[in-house]
Amino acid sequence: MTKYRTVLTSAALTLVVLIAWSTNGQIAATPVRSILSNDGSISGAVRFPDDYPEREKITTTKDQAVCGAFQYSESFVVSEENHGLKNVVVTVEGAEGKVKAGQAAAILDQNKCQYTPHVQAVPVGTKLEILNNDGLLHNVHAYFDGLDPKNTVFNKAQPKFLKKITQTLDKAGMYFFKCDVHDHMSAYIAVMDHPYYAVTDETGRFAISNLPAGTYKVKAWHEVLGSLEKTVIVESGKAADANFDILPN
Numbered sequence: 102m103t104k105y106r107t108v109l110t111s112a113a114l115t116l117v118v119l120i121a122w123s124t125n126g127q128i129a130a131t132p133v134r135s136i137l138s139n140d141g142s143i144s145g146a147v148r149f150p151d152d153y154p155e156r157e158k159i160t161t162t163k164d165q166a167v168c169g170a171f172q173y174s175e176s177f178v179v180s181e182e183n184h185g186l187k188n189v190v191v192t193v194e195g196a197e198g199k200v201k202a203g204q205a206a207a208i209l210d211q212n213k214c215q216y217t218p219h220v221q222a223v224p225v226g227t228k229l230e231i232l233n234n235d236g237l238l239h240n241v242h243a244y245f246d247g248l249d250p251k252n253t254v255f256n257k258a259q260p261k262f263l264k265k266i267t268q269t270l271d272k273a274g275m276y277f278f279k280c281d282v283h284d285h286m287s288a289y290i291a292v293m294d295h296p297y298y299a300v301t302d303e304t305g306r307f308a309i310s311n312l313p314a315g316t317y318k319v320k321a322w323h324e325v326l327g328s329l330e331k332t333v334i335v336e337s338g339k340a341a342d343a344n345f346d347i348l349p350n
């Protein structure tokens with residue numbers, strides 16, 4: 102009996118498991134430690150403390166019946182409320198975690214001669230559906246890791262009758278999309294090999310959760326400004342702040 106108890110205690114100390122019934126009636130076991138330690142988070146905003154750039158107006162030269170006489174640039178979309186910058190990709194470097202790829206397709210919609218969304222981040226292996234309901238010809242030119250002809254991933258004409266092109270994003274890194282028909286059309290997709298990332302919203306805010314405790318390098322990337330970095334300490338069960346101020350050069 103003593104021996105039996107010792108074995109039990111030892112087992113309990115070395116491997117504590119939560120037992121839960123999964124949907125198919127089998128028993129699933131998850132180590133408690135991994136659940137408890139992935140409860141940190143990082144949140145903050147990317148913003149201009151003082152002056153911020155105006156949203157640029159671009160005159161369109163083609164297909165004005167659909168595209169309009171001009172388009173607003175998506176490069177600098179800044180909130181009047183807090184000077185927060187939209188469309189910044191925030192990533193936590195060096196945190197261990199697996200991506201959940203292929204759960205849902207990502208959408209890149211060509212709508213009135215704009216790619217929507219302009220910036221998004223998805224797990225590696227995600228299927229991308231590129232839609233065209235504009236009733237005119239677009240040409241989707243995708244690059245990986247920089248705008249250079251040698252970096253072309255694919256380059257496909259999408260005439261008005263071709264409503265959808267599907268492409269798998271199978272490399273982690275930055276994909277860049279450009280329309281060779283309409284110069285102003287561009288989009289970015291950050292393809293991630295870990296789950297700790299976010300894209301800033303209309304007020305420049307972001308939140309990244311389920312992080313293990315640790316000290317991390319957090320990177321904020323913007324298509325024009327490039328990257329800002331800071332070190333952030335995440336404690337178990339707590340929300341760490343990471344605010345990025347964009348200062349004039």
Ligand SMILES: [Cu+2]
Binds near residue numbers: 214240
């Ligand atoms: Cu186009």
